[in-house]
Amino acid sequence: xxxxxxxxxxQTVRRVYLDMCALNRPLDDQNQMRIRLEADAVSLILSHVRxxxxxxxxxxxxxxxxxxxPDMAKRTHMQLLLAEIGTEMVADVSQARRRxxxxxxxxxxxxDAAHVAFAELGGCDFVTVDDRLLRQLSRxxxxxxxxxxxxxxDREELV
Numbered sequence: 001x002x003x004x005x006x007x008x009x010x011q012t013v014r015r016v017y018l019d020m021c022a023l024n025r026p027l028d029d030q031n032q033m034r035i036r037l038e039a040d041a042v043s044l045i046l047s048h049v050r051x052x053x054x055x056x057x058x059x060x061x062x063x064x065x066x067x068x069x070p071d072m073a074k075r076t077h078m079q080l081l082l083a084e085i086g087t088e089m090v091a092d093v094s095q096a097r098r099r100x101x102x103x104x105x106x107x108x109x110x111x112d113a114a115h116v117a118f119a120e121l122g123g124c125d126f127v128t129v130d131d132r133l134l135r136q137l138s139r140x141x142x143x144x145x146x147x148x149x150x151x152x153x154d155r156e157e158l159v
Contacts, residue, residue: 014156015055016045017119019112019128020065022149023081027074038129041149044158045127049085054156058086059118060093061111091121106140108133120144127152 026039048054062082069075096117103113112133119126119142126146128134137146147155 013052013055015057015122015124016049016152017057017059017115017122017124017126018042018045018149019115019126019130019133020062020078022127022129023062023078024074025129025149027077038149041153042127044153045149046081046085048158056086057089057119057122057124058082059089059091059096059115059122061114061118062086065111089118089122091118096121103140103142106136108136108140112136116142116146119146125152125155 022038022042025035025042028035028039030036030039045054046056049056066075066078066082069078096114099117099120100110100113103116104110108116112130115128116126116137124144126137126142126144127149128146129148134146134148145155152158
């Protein structure tokens with residue numbers, strides 16, 4: 001009989017929150033190397049969401065931004081994607097609003113502040129391709145991990 005002194009490891013599903021610029025990256029013009037790399041990283045993350053090793057949380061901000069997209073093809077694609085593989089967040093909207101207002105005071109745009117607030121409430125890693133937002137988050141120091149799609153793939157050792 002073999003016994004182990006190591007504690008049992010329960011595999012928990014990781015939660016990730018991709019903002020709209022990250023989610024839309026695979027739909028962007030792929031002529032620039034950076035955009036192609038980011039698109040590939042987002043596609044890799046989404047493939048893990050599809051196999052349920054990662055949970056993609058979706059907030060009301062996703063729904064609002066998607067509905068406001070004037071490009072009908074992109075809007076429809078994103079609505080279907082979020083419905084197919086996203087997990088709706090159950091969060092206190094008033095608490096998210098208060099946190100977003102606080103983040104807005106630090107210079108984040110309204111939508112960015114709301115995305116980060118919901119990611120914090122969901123205890124998610126936050127992924128974006130927006131360099132300006134990443135710099136702002138470095139100053140604000142949210143209580144969650146944040147970074148680019150490539151950094152997330154490296155951190156989580158996604159293959």
